Amino acid sequence: EAGVAQSPRYKIIEKRQSVAFWCNPISGHATLYWYQQILGQGPKLLIQFQNNGVVDDSQLPKDRFSAERLKGVDSTLKIQPAKLEDSAVYLCASSLILGSSGNTIYFGEGSWLTVV
Amino acid sequence: AQTVTQSQPEMSVQEAETVTLSCTYDTSESDYYLFWYKQPPSRQMILVIRQEAYKQQNATENRFSVNFQKAAKSFSLKISDSQLGDAAMYFCAVRGGSQGNLIFGKGTKLSVKP
Numbered sequence A: 001e002a003g004v005a006q007s008p009r010y011k012i013i014e015k016r017q018s019v020a021f022w023c024n025p026i027s028g029h030a031t032l033y034w035y036q037q038i039l040g041q042g043p044k045l046l047i048q049f050q051n052n053g054v055v056d057d058s059q060l061p062k063d064r065f066s067a068e069r070l071k072g073v074d075s076t077l078k079i080q081p082a083k084l085e086d087s088a089v090y091l092c093a094s095s096l097i098l099g100s101s102g103n104t105i106y107f108g109e110g111s112w113l114t115v116v
Numbered sequence B: 001a002q003t004v005t006q007s008q009p010e011m012s013v014q015e016a017e018t019v020t021l022s023c024t025y026d027t028s029e030s031d032y033y034l035f036w037y038k039q040p041p042s043r044q045m046i047l048v049i050r051q052e053a054y055k056q057q058n059a060t061e062n063r064f065s066v067n068f069q070k071a072a073k074s075f076s077l078k079i080s081d082s083q084l085g086d087a088a089m090y091f092c093a094v095r096g097g098s099q100g101n102l103i104f105g106k107g108t109k110l111s112v113k114p
Helices: none
Strands: A005-007 A010-013 A019-024 A031-037 A044-050 A053-056 A065-068 A075-079 A088-095 A111-115 B003-005 B010-014 B019-021 B024-026 B032-039 B046-052 B064-069 B074-079 B088-096 B102-104 B108-113
Touching (some): A010 A019, A019 A088, A019 A111, A031 A075, A044 A065, A044 A075, B003 B102, B010 B019, B019 B108, B032 B064, B032 B074, B046 B074
Antiparallel strands (some): A005 A019, A031 A044, A031 A088, A044 A053, A065 A075, B003 B024, B032 B046, B088 B102, B088 B108
16 A cells, blocks of 8 residues: 655745645545644644545644645645745644544655745 | 643664653543554555553564553653664654644654664
């Protein structure tokens, strides 16, 4: 079974530039998550989708971050304009269905962003 | 709100020895699950073990086991016969409620000495 796929793995951009990350979840997984992990901290949820609908985006900085999952499968996370404090690993994850906390959440390898 | 606290930023263990990583949590959910994830330098989060809060029996996966104390809201991870490949960051996480988001602690960096 293929895992969660993410690209690009590494990205270096200057502040005020834009960047986009792509994620393809495990086949059949309806729930997709984007987490931000700053160095030395645990991952923090940015946004959670159920199919193509947003379940929780309360911690997404909407003035600069956006995310979409148009067809309920793959997803894109965009940052525009980037700030120095956005330097982090962006982890995409997926799980089977919402409403069942026992379902395991599977993570991709992450996209490393450095803003200079 | 749910919170997870890992009080040990770093731990060290000798190869083949046993080490215990601590975790305490707080949640208002009656139905919740607890997880330990391993994160090697590649940064991919790998599930180590999970525990259903309604089960009294502690979960075990090969060399990994947990000590789940529900009343104390404690969920420690024991690694037996430590191997060099166990060196990584370990994150404790809780998941509960209808939305099922994972809440992570700050992690414990485990070093394994040969």
